[in-house]
């Protein structure tokens with residue numbers, strides 16, 4: 001540990017945004033194979049808000065507390081993703097140089113609501129595409145990693161028809177674009193205020209969720225991606241074609257074990273956190289094939305306000321928190 005200190009937001013116990021506390025901690029020193037990143041921007045994701053409040057899908061109460069901590073998160077510094085600048089590298093690190101602009105994903109290891117974060121040099125760490133600003137770069141990973149993983153598991157094919165429930169969120173905006181990029185026809189279901197927003201992201205067809213009940217319509221899909229737990233496999237499967245897939249990104253405990261119905265199946269579980277997926281997302285973003293939707297931005301001192309916003313469950317794209325100034329030039 002160095003003698004320099006940094007500010008971090010901690011969540012000492014479960015509760016509302018008011019439980020979050022700003023603390024000083026020593027800036028960590030990178031060891032062999034590690035990189036120290038000065039964070040320019042991070043996000044408050046739906047996972048951060050869930051973890052802070054211990055609001056887990058139905059059936060996960062006790063399991064969740066056993067996994068994450070009984071009275072508060074075991075890792076009290078939340079935050080799954082960052083953009084920033086390499087501040088120092090540990091012994092043996094040749095791939096990164098101080099000053100490099102990067103994107104990092106810590107996923108379940110969290111720790112990005114801080115001014116600095118250590119990351120493994122060969123982990124989920126990529127060069128920031130120059131066409132993304134630091135705010136956009138901070139929001140690439142959380143929704144993108146989940147969307148990419150579930151679409152791979154679904155083996156999405158060109159020409160398939162996809163319905164995205166919760167298409168305006170961090171996962172939904174990434175999923176609808178990645179599905180379109182793979183040549184699928186995408187229907188996005190959102191609230192009225194988000195219809196133009198998802199249309200601009202490339203949705204082929206948009207539906208207002210207040211006035212449309214897809215389970216009452218005759219239409220069927222190859223894939224129904226439920227990014228928010230809006231429905232269940234039991235309700236969705238009659239609206240899937242043969243060999244259709246229901247993507248249960250926010251499944252409750254019974255939903256984790258939903259059995260196939262004929263040739264139709266439900267895919268659930270935690271998304272993988274593969275470094276190569278972050279590299280793929282960065283490649284797509286650099287090529288202009290994937291945009292990061294930044295809904296609202298907050299200053300570092302306003303991180304509890306960002307949590308309050310995310311906890312509404314109605315955020316648009318990503319809620320980005322500016323941590324420090326980007327490098328000049």
Ligand SMILES: NC(=O)c1ccc[n+]([C@@H]2O[C@H](COP(=O)([O-])OP(=O)(O)OC[C@H]3O[C@@H](n4cnc5c(N)ncnc54)[C@H](OP(=O)(O)O)[C@@H]3O)[C@@H](O)[C@H]2O)c1
Pocket residue numbers: 045046047050142143146165166167168169170171172189190191192194209227228229230248249250269270271272310313314315316317
């Ligand atoms: N399985 C995994 O590994 C994994 C990974 C990442 C995330 N997740 C989960 O995925 C979920 C979505 O994450 P996110 O970050 O995209 O969430 P988010 O950004 O908070 O998005 C929520 C969006 O859903 C819409 N919405 C809210 N309530 C709805 C409802 N009842 N029916 C339909 N749409 C509704 C809202 O848009 P409108 O106002 O337009 O409706 C909002 O924009 C979270 O539960 C998260 O925990 C799972």
